Amino acid sequence: MEWIYAWLLLTPALILLFAFTHxxxxxxxxxxxxxxxxxxxxxxxxxxxxxxxxxEDETFWQVLVNNAWYAGITIxxxxxxxxxxxxxxxxxxxxxxxxxxxxxxPTVLPLIAVANIWMFFYTPGFGLIDQVxxxxxxxxxxWLGDPDLALGSVIVVAIWKEAGxxxxxxxxxxxxxxxxxxxxxxxxxxxxxxxxxxxxxPLLMPTTLFVSINAVINSFRLVDHIFVMTxxxxxxxxxxxxxxxxxxxxxxxxxxxxxxxxxxxxxxLSLLAIGQFFFFDRKVHYR
Numbered sequence: 001m002e003w004i005y006a007w008l009l010l011t012p013a014l015i016l017l018f019a020f021t022h023x024x025x026x027x028x029x030x031x032x033x034x035x036x037x038x039x040x041x042x043x044x045x046x047x048x049x050x051x052x053x054x055x056e057d058e059t060f061w062q063v064l065v066n067n068a069w070y071a072g073i074t075i076x077x078x079x080x081x082x083x084x085x086x087x088x089x090x091x092x093x094x095x096x097x098x099x100x101x102x103x104x105x106p107t108v109l110p111l112i113a114v115a116n117i118w119m120f121f122y123t124p125g126f127g128l129i130d131q132v133x134x135x136x137x138x139x140x141x142x143w144l145g146d147p148d149l150a151l152g153s154v155i156v157v158a159i160w161k162e163a164g165x166x167x168x169x170x171x172x173x174x175x176x177x178x179x180x181x182x183x184x185x186x187x188x189x190x191x192x193x194x195x196x197x198x199x200x201x202p203l204l205m206p207t208t209l210f211v212s213i214n215a216v217i218n219s220f221r222l223v224d225h226i227f228v229m230t231x232x233x234x235x236x237x238x239x240x241x242x243x244x245x246x247x248x249x250x251x252x253x254x255x256x257x258x259x260x261x262x263x264x265x266x267x268x269l270s271l272l273a274i275g276q277f278f279f280f281d282r283k284v285h286y287r
Contacts, residue, residue, distance in 0.1 A: 011085035015208055025266060031259040043256065050260040060261070061246045062236050066151055070158070070240060071219035074099040075228075078159045079211055082166030083204075089167075090174045098180050100171070107165040115228035118157045119144070144230050154238050157225055162218060166211045176239075185210070209276065222267060 032050055034043040050079045054060055089100045106114065121128045122143040130140050177200065185195040223243050226232055232239035232247065239247075242265065249258035 004039070004287065017079055017141065022041075023084065024217065027265075028259045028262050031256060033264050034256055036254050036256040038253075046256075050257050054260050059236055059239075063241050065218060066237070066239060067241045069151065070155055070222075071216065072268040073155050074158045074162065074219050075212065075215040078162040079166060079208070079210065081159065081163040081213060082211065083170050085163065085167045086237065090171055103164040103167055105164065106161045107168075111161075111224035112228055114161055115225045118160075120228055122153055125137035143267075144238075145234055147234050150230050150234060154222075154225055154229060157194050157229070158218075158222065169207050169211055170204065173204050177203055212276055214272060216276065220269060241268075 031043075033045060034046060035046050035049075037043040085103050089096055089103065093099070094261040109117075124130060124142045124145070125140045125141075126165055129143070133141070141149070143149050181199055182195065186201060190198070190252075220240070221242055222240055224244045226238060226240060227246075232243055236244075241261070245258050245261045245265065248254045248261060
């Protein structure tokens with residue numbers, strides 16, 4: 001009878017999981033093989049036509065490259081900063097609680113508020129960054145209007161917001177490490193670097209796995225900042241894959257092609273998640 005109780009307890013969660021995750025994924029995959037219904041014209045089966053269009057879509061490839069750069073920079077930098085900040089605030093220093101709060105504050109701010117704050121920083125001539133640059137005799141820079149700077153400017157905002165969030169997980173993991181390990185390392189004469197590399201970092205690998213998966217997901221789901229700060233411009237220089245899906249589905253109303261783009265996004269996330277598990281599997285120590 002215990003298995004019946006177990007399934008009864010799992011049923012509400014399974015219903016929500018299938019209703020809001022698996023069913024939409026399957027429906028999206030199926031819709032990618034049809035045309036977009038318009039007015040009284042129903043959707044027609046077009047096979048792989050949407051995927052052929054995707055392969056020939058220059059905007060898609062540009063957005064994919066943008067997302068690769070965005071993920072390749074934000075993931076390692078935000079994780080490294082989070083670890084450094086956690087190591088610092090885990091030590092004994094004055095104002096530790098205030099510093100922790102300051103690091104975590106960007107995380108609790110709404111995404112739209114963060115975007116507007118940084119738009120004030122980036123405003124040419126009047127923004128905080130250009131005001132500081134003016135003190136040194138430097139000229140104005142259109143941070144969000146320059147194709148070479150727009151994506152980098154968005155990356156800075158993402159790192160600023162995510163590093164504090166990841167820091168909380170590293171700080172919790174650091175505080176769970178028994179102090180006896182540090183005492184034993186001191187007795188053996190191990191340096192602080194050796195203690196971190198041989199003891200602390202291996203014990204942080206489960207947290208690193210969790211944080212890295214979240215960082216990968218976050219790097220492919222950014223829409224708010226792009227919508228407020230650049231709207232994907234100039235000339236798609238700052239557009240990312242999910243924002244392109246949003247534009248295709250809700251501005252151009254090409255829902256079938258948006259479904260095709262979504263399938264590609266889900267496939268990329270699945271491959272990255274599987275790769276992370278295989279890469280970290282040998283390095284994660286749970287006990």
